[in-house]
Amino acid sequence: MENVYEVCPTCKNNYITLRQTILDDAEELLKCYSDKKSVPFFNYDNCHGDDFYYTSMERMKQAIEFWNYSYSNRYFVRWTIILNSTNEIIGTIEMFQRISEDDFNHYGVLRIDLKSKYENQKVIDAILEITNESFYYLFDVKSILTKAFPTAKERVISLKKKGYIPLGKKFMIYDDYFVRTIID
Incomplete structure (x- = not known):
């Protein structure tokens, strides 16, 4: 399989499709990121103050440009x-492999942002x-690791x-993480 950063795959099942976010998604994504009911479920840990609540097209486009810069x-x-x-575009997900000198080195971190409905x-x-x-392979x-606040009952x-268990300790300085580990 190709390197995820050289060729970003489109992933699909019977219900949804995941494809790399592009600037043309801004108008539809603004409906997610301006949804006040969605914001409490977003994971903005370690995002330098960005809470992902966007109310203008300009700000949404800036976020997508930053996401594309981060990908490149x-x-x-x-x-x-x-x-x-x-x-219908209903949100985004983010994934990366974390490189750090702590217990969570080489863990994947998954963020899920959805319209509240x-x-x-x-x-x-x-x-x-x-x-x-x-994603384990990619x-x-x-x-x-992924975050789910206690109020996010459905999540x-x-x-x-799907096999995730509460982490049971802080991830860096943050609470409310779940983890799923595979064994070779």
């Missing part, structure tokens, strides 16, 4: 989530099916159903 510099990959039945088990299950099937990781249920 191999920091992380941001995919747009598309609902197959309607072609799609913060449900069906969508999250579909996302996790793709990530569980492909990012050369054995463990994936927590999906994570547990």
Whole structure:
């Protein structure tokens, strides 16, 4: 398989498609990132003060430009989530392999940002099916961390159903992480 930073794959299952986020997604993504009900579920840990609540097209485009810059510099990959039945853009996910001199070196970190009406088990299950099937290999990781606040009940249920368990300790200085580890 190609290096994820040389050729960004499109991943698909029966319910959703993940493809690299592009500037043309800005108008639809603004509906997610300006959704006040969605913001409490976003993981902005270690994002230098960005809470991902965007209310202007200009700010949304700046974010996408930063995501594309980050991809070209191999920091992380941001995919747009598309609902197959309607072609509606319903959010994004981000993934990267973390390089650090701590207990979480070479762990994958997954962020999931969804419009509030799609913060449900069906969508999250579909996302996790793709990530569980492909992302360990794409990012050369054995463990994936992702955040789910206790108030994100649907997300927590999906994570547990798909093999993620509470981390049980802080990730850096942050709480509310789940982890899934594969064994060779």
